[in-house]
Amino acid sequence: MTAEIIDGKAIAATIRQEIAQEVVEMREKAGRVPGLATVLVGERPDSATYVRMKKRACAEVGIDSFSYDLPADISQADLLVLVQELNDNPAVDGILVQLPLPDHIDEETILSAISLEKDVDGFHPLNIGRLSMKGRDPLFVPCTPKGCIELLDRTGVTIDGKNAVVLGRSNIVGLPVAMLLLHRNATLTICHSRTQNIPGVIRQADILIAAVGRAEMVKGDWIKPGAVVIDVGVNAVDDASKKKGYRLVGDVDFDEAREVAGAITPVPGGVGPMTIAMLLRNTMDGARRTENIA
Ligand code: NAP
DSSP, X not given: OOOEEOOHHHHHHHHHHHHHHHHHHHHHHHSSOOEEEEEEESOOHHHHXXXXXXXXXXXXXXXXXEEEEEOTTOOHHHHHHHHHHHHHOTTOOEEEEOSOOOTTSOHHXXXXXXXXXXXXXXXXXXXXXXXXXXXXXXXXXXXXXXXXXXXXHHTTOOOTTOEEEEEOOOTTTHHHHHHHHHHTTOEEEEEOTXXXXXXXXXXXOSEEEEOSOOTTOBOGGGSOTTOEEEEOOOEEEEOTTSTTSEEEEOSBOHHHHTTTOSEEOOSSSSHHHHHHHHHHHHHHHHHHHHTTOO
């Protein structure tokens, strides 16, 4: 069997088109467009790149972005003042504080200060708490996990009643994606660094979500024939044939797994583009809620 390739780039492009249309409609109905505030503390090149990509994606769909590039030595108190101002600013529907923050700033304190209604990253403890409880919908779901589920839905994969295995249990990816699968009635197993016989567990999976940060850890013979594989991992491996000296691979050995799986996401071009598309989705949804647009 050769797996269907789940084209995250194409699916994300479709979602961006849908959002661009909703932005036009919102301008007509509410006389304004959604706004996203991006807060970057310090000069980490990777963080600066992520923020730049997010601002560019906003511009493409017509969402306003307001950027705050702050020095690495800003005090926690001053950062909290800015978050409060953004909470009070009616032009801002979403607040994104790019992580990680410098060591002298407590991430939990900052993330908890973001208004629940503007928590487009979905990391506010109350939103995560609601995600973990039956019958309590969070206002926002973290972008990468939401993107994984969206990929399954838009590929026509049934989640209800399936055996799902999530490899990884981080607050950002593994845990929230596991909660989402559970809400959708999957039978769920979460693997982590202390799990015994991970290959044996993964062989039971109809749906595998790999978010472990270990290059090509999941081998082809770990995959159940016909399974759907969503590879969240982004790992740089040395490759002298590339100009940069490295290439990006996922947590799954793609060449092996595609011979066994029913469908699989590539890296790059799978989950990655969905993360930014879901940030736009969350910002749009926040604005719709504020403006009472159904
Ligand atoms: P993380 O915070 O480092 O968490 C990794 C998880 O994997 C932990 O739960 C850890 O278990 C588990 N783990 C590590 N080594 C393991 C092993 N050998 N066997 C079993 N479990 C193991 O990573 P993350 O933030 O979730 O990110 C995971 C990957 O996704 C990374 O490659 C990251 O770059 C990528 N990512 C991609 C996107 C995107 O938009 N495409 C977004 C976010 C992250 P313990 O809990 O027991 O330590």
